[in-house]
Amino acid sequence: MMRRPLVFGLCLFWALVTLFPLYWTLVTSLKPPTAVNGGPTYLPFIDFVPTLQAYRDAFSGIRGDFIAPFVNSSLISITATALAVLFGTMAAYALVRFEFRVRLLSGLIFAAVAIGGFVLFNEALGYSRAEAMGLAFAVSLPACLLANRLPLPGPVLGNNDVLFWFVSQRMFPPIVTAFALFLLYSEIGREGFKLLDSFLGMVLCYTAFSIPIVVWLMRDFLAALPVEIEEAALVDDVPRIRIFFEIVLPMARPGLIATSLITLAFIWNEFLFALLLTTSEWQTLPILLSGQNSYRGDEWWAISVAALFGIAPMMVVAMLLAKLMRSGLTLGGIR
Amino acid sequence: MADVRLQGVSKAFDEVTVIPALDLEIADTEFVVLVGPSGCGKTTTLRMIAGLEAASGGTITIGARDVTELRPGLRNCAMVFQNYALYPHMTVADNIGYGMKVRRMPKAEIEARIAEAARILGLEPYLQRRPKQLSGGQRQRVAIGRAIVRQPDVFLFDEPLSNLDAKLRIEMRTEIKSLHRRLNSTMVYVTHDQVEAMTMADRVVVMNEGRIEQAADPITLYERPANTFVAAFIGAPSMNFVPAQVTAKGEGLALRLEDGSELAIPPERWERYGLYKDRAVTFGIRPEHNAGGDTGAAVIRMTARTIEPLGPHTLIIGEAAGRGYTAQVDSHFPAAPDEMVPISLDMSKMHIFDPETGSCI
Ligand SMILES: Nc1ncnc2c1ncn2[C@@H]1O[C@H](COP(=O)(O)OP(=O)(O)O)[C@@H](O)[C@H]1O
Ligand SMILES: [Mg+2]
Numbered sequence A: 001m002m003r004r005p006l007v008f009g010l011c012l013f014w015a016l017v018t019l020f021p022l023y024w025t026l027v028t029s030l031k032p033p034t035a036v037n038g039g040p041t042y043l044p045f046i047d048f049v050p051t052l053q054a055y056r057d058a059f060s061g062i063r064g065d066f067i068a069p070f071v072n073s074s075l076i077s078i079t080a081t082a083l084a085v086l087f088g089t090m091a092a093y094a095l096v097r098f099e100f101r102v103r104l105l106s107g108l109i110f111a112a113v114a115i116g117g118f119v120l121f122n123e124a125l126g127y128s129r130a131e132a133m134g135l136a137f138a139v140s141l142p143a144c145l146l147a148n149r150l151p152l153p154g155p156v157l158g159n160n161d162v163l164f165w166f167v168s169q170r171m172f173p174p175i176v177t178a179f180a181l182f183l184l185y186s187e188i189g190r191e192g193f194k195l196l197d198s199f200l201g202m203v204l205c206y207t208a209f210s211i212p213i214v215v216w217l218m219r220d221f222l223a224a225l226p227v228e229i230e231e232a233a234l235v236d237d238v239p240r241i242r243i244f245f246e247i248v249l250p251m252a253r254p255g256l257i258a259t260s261l262i263t264l265a266f267i268w269n270e271f272l273f274a275l276l277l278t279t280s281e282w283q284t285l286p287i288l289l290s291g292q293n294s295y296r297g298d299e300w301w302a303i304s305v306a307a308l309f310g311i312a313p314m315m316v317v318a319m320l321l322a323k324l325m326r327s328g329l330t331l332g333g334i335r
Numbered sequence B: 001m002a003d004v005r006l007q008g009v010s011k012a013f014d015e016v017t018v019i020p021a022l023d024l025e026i027a028d029t030e031f032v033v034l035v036g037p038s039g040c041g042k043t044t045t046l047r048m049i050a051g052l053e054a055a056s057g058g059t060i061t062i063g064a065r066d067v068t069e070l071r072p073g074l075r076n077c078a079m080v081f082q083n084y085a086l087y088p089h090m091t092v093a094d095n096i097g098y099g100m101k102v103r104r105m106p107k108a109e110i111e112a113r114i115a116e117a118a119r120i121l122g123l124e125p126y127l128q129r130r131p132k133q134l135s136g137g138q139r140q141r142v143a144i145g146r147a148i149v150r151q152p153d154v155f156l157f158d159e160p161l162s163n164l165d166a167k168l169r170i171e172m173r174t175e176i177k178s179l180h181r182r183l184n185s186t187m188v189y190v191t192h193d194q195v196e197a198m199t200m201a202d203r204v205v206v207m208n209e210g211r212i213e214q215a216a217d218p219i220t221l222y223e224r225p226a227n228t229f230v231a232a233f234i235g236a237p238s239m240n241f242v243p244a245q246v247t248a249k250g251e252g253l254a255l256r257l258e259d260g261s262e263l264a265i266p267p268e269r270w271e272r273y274g275l276y277k278d279r280a281v282t283f284g285i286r287p288e289h290n291a292g293g294d295t296g297a298a299v300i301r302m303t304a305r306t307i308e309p310l311g312p313h314t315l316i317i318g319e320a321a322g323r324g325y326t327a328q329v330d331s332h333f334p335a336a337p338d339e340m341v342p343i344s345l346d347m348s349k350m351h352i353f354d355p356e357t358g359s360c361i
Helices: A003-029 A033-037 A053-060 A067-097 A104-124 A129-149 A159-168 A174-190 A199-223 A227-235 A240-251 A253-269 A272-277 A285-296 A300-326 B042-050 B092-102 B107-121 B136-148 B166-183 B194-200 B218-223 B228-233 B267-276
Strands: B004-013 B016-026 B031-035 B057-062 B077-080 B154-158 B186-191 B203-208 B211-216 B240-249 B252-257 B262-264 B280-285 B290-292 B298-309 B313-320 B323-330 B340-345 B351-353
Touching: A003 A300, A033 A300, A053 A300, A067 A159, A067 A199, A067 A240, A067 A253, A067 A285, A104 A129, A129 A174, A159 A199, A174 A199, A174 A272, A199 A253, A199 A272, A227 A240, A227 B077, A240 A253, A253 A300, A272 A285, A285 A300, B004 B042, B016 B042, B016 B057, B016 B211, B031 B042, B031 B194, B042 B057, B042 B077, B042 B154, B042 B186, B077 B136, B092 B107, B092 B136, B107 B136, B107 B166, B136 B166, B166 B194, B186 B194, B194 B218, B203 B218, B203 B228, B211 B218, B211 B228, B228 B240, B228 B280, B228 B351, B240 B262, B240 B323, B240 B351, B252 B267, B252 B280, B262 B298, B313 B340, B323 B340
Parallel strands: B031 B186, B031 B203, B077 B154, B154 B186, B290 B323
Antiparallel strands: B004 B016, B004 B057, B203 B211, B240 B252, B240 B280, B252 B262, B280 B351, B290 B340, B298 B313, B298 B340, B313 B323
């Protein structure tokens, strides 16, 4: 009897703790400068007279361009999410339904030939770095595929190892990848193919960076699907690719939606890659937000408006996710 | 329409051999039921015919084609699964028509076949529903409809009725049987239920631990089981097995049980059992070949433990000659638990088995 009010009270307290910053941002965005500078004020109409001036300023562009980064962020995150979910789900499906056997040695051969080939083409044969990279890759991939077919000694890796390899890509510090990617992009840029500060460059790196999470999440969703449904289609001579698109994907819809929303949030909020790989044209919202404070001084009403721009889409995503969780993310209805 | 031949087909999962070399010939238009206890390899055998599981050895032929290396889609089989395996996001009509759509059949032809299948299976009112909105029996009908429109060489059923309730199961049994008559095609049907096997099959293949124990028509299986496994598996309640010895009695033979009782062997069996004189055997007799009372030629006394009145007759379950024993008697035969009851045996229906190999003598 005593426990319920206590638990309720604690939940309420925690809700206030989490909601207050949102409230604070919202009211601050409505304040005139006087209401900010003269000490804290909390309640619109009582403490201060609300104004939409900060929003007007934002849209008129006198405080920097808000619209372009918002559009950039939207375009990049939606495209990269779509690609990552598509390819990641394909990879997850392959890991669930087929057995892979990868010889560790053939992986090492790939690394050795790729690095050695790069050095050879670049230093000895005088190709440019980007050309050498392409050539080394073109040689090392067939070499490794061929090596995998030979009865080489050493451990043979299975599906779980492949999965771990995917996930491990998210384990080392992103800054390492980000710098490497910066160098790679500028090198390719030197060949005349622009990836730095470009839509394609950002979409590519976010897609690659998100695929591990998609594989990780989708594998469990796909593993829970009854295999007999696909077998029925196989017996009926439905090609595997159509089974994937016309049977598996529709069945995995709840999982696809959840995974897409999570991935979208990741990309929308991503800061480090955007910081290093964009300069002006394709800057994303997080970069703009971080810049607000520094070059305009403490104009909190303006910063609040900018922050709300960043938060609002993710709040919609969070609410959709919550709704999905309540209605049972799992396979209700499939049987 | 085609026959199916399995020659030396074996299956191993990793190092575990589940099916040692297995030979089976299924004639064109035959209805064959694979039956056996859970885990004996029925599903694996069926899946190897379908191509969903690669055979580890041997060859599989359907009609004139060696299909051993062929992918499932090219074998022209249709399979019905235990849990229906319908496409959950498609309507009944789309479920039935999907395969044909993928194979780019003309639209009119697809619709005609869907309509025909729906008519045969009584699915016409449900064509626009999703599987979720159907009962188990209706779902299984959709799965069968999906198989029919394929017009396959061979139908494969894997325990299609085991998720249905008892009454529906009996209905669907007759329905599948009449479907077989109507389509006149080869069907391979897997079940663990011996009643289902007996009632539906032209020929029953009894499997145990990956091997075929006996393949025969239902009556032969019942009357002349090849070994104790088949004898025990086919028929309910199960056959009684009592250790016994074949002894000389006058100019003929008799069986001596461990409690000392002697049962005369009918003269027509003397020659067959002559070789086993003075040897230990397993005597088998089905519960239904017993009668209450001591008026028959061969009588044993059993201790009743449980009396099960079933209506048309009553089962007495207890012990005889130190072994578990079940007798089927007249409903009005007086018997009470923990009493000794005399039971007359119809020795013309007796079986004896080699106690070592279990084979029928
Ligand atoms: N994919 C598999 N991997 C390993 N063992 C399996 C696999 N499928 C079936 N088995 C084994 O093979 C045996 C036969 O299985 P199954 O054909 O499903 O039996 P049944 O259908 O007669 O019940 C069982 O012992 C089962 O554990
Ligand atoms: Mg089975």
